[in-house]
Amino acid sequence: MKSDHEVIDLFDLKTKKSYRKTVSSIAKTSLSTPKFSSFLYKLIEWLDVERVMETGTSLGINTLYMAGPEKVKRVLSIEASPIISSIAQKQFSKLLQHKIEIKQGTIHEVFAPILIKEQPELCFIDADHRSHAVNSCIESIMTHNKAIKCIIIHDIYWSPDMLKAWKQIISDTRFKLTVDIFQAGLIFPKMEMPKQHFTLRF
Structure with a gap:
């Protein structure tokens, strides 16, 4: 590519x-670094995730990594651009096409309906890098998805606005465990533990 x-x-x-x-x-x-994409693979494998939802397919490389673990049965990826979707689909046709489906549309249009239907265990948020869009996705997940194990917010240092959103997430008492790896913020909504936040050198 x-x-x-x-x-x-x-x-x-x-x-x-x-x-x-x-x-x-x-x-x-x-494109993410191979190190970060491999991290997505290993995290999904560790969490025993079967269903993944992604916003922002882009060229589809992270999508393929997330579909890689053997236990994963389905990756649903949302992409607003038809031409970008078609390029990503070409990659999927070579590998793991049976696990991956791209849904055309903006997160404002299709995120909540797909979320409710699919009930993914992991959501990778990487489409609209604005705080209100990220917050909207998180609220939809917390309201409509009982299966969620982990939410990944990509590019938390993309802008002051994104960093502000991330700091609000860290302070949210609903999220017992949050982890900052710089390239992304990880939220584990169902961890039964005293509230903690970690910043890791990654």
Whole structure:
């Protein structure tokens, strides 16, 4: 993907503007490190998760890592861009397609209905990097999903707004265990323990 120079037309839902980028430029700026993607794999394996939900498919690399553990039966990924969805789908057709499904739409439109139907045990939030969008996803999860084991918020240091949202999550008494690994914040809503927060060098 980093050597794919195909030019694609994209549309920014926040700014309502069209723009053009190469697949390689998206790959170079959007893909997680192999270390972080491997961490997702190992975390899902450790938690014995069968159903995963992701917002922001992007090129689909993290999606594939999360679908990798043997026990995982289904990964439901939400992506707003049709062209990005099609690129990711090409990757899935080569590997683990039977486990992965992309749902087209914005998180505002489709997150809650899919969440209620799928009841994922792990949610990876990585689409809209604005505090109100993140908070909306978390409230939907806590209200409608009894199966949740872990919520991962990607890019918690993306902006002052995202960091503010993360600090509010840390102080929320509903979440007994939160972990900061810099690239992401982890929430374990069902841990039976005194409230604790950890910051780890990752």
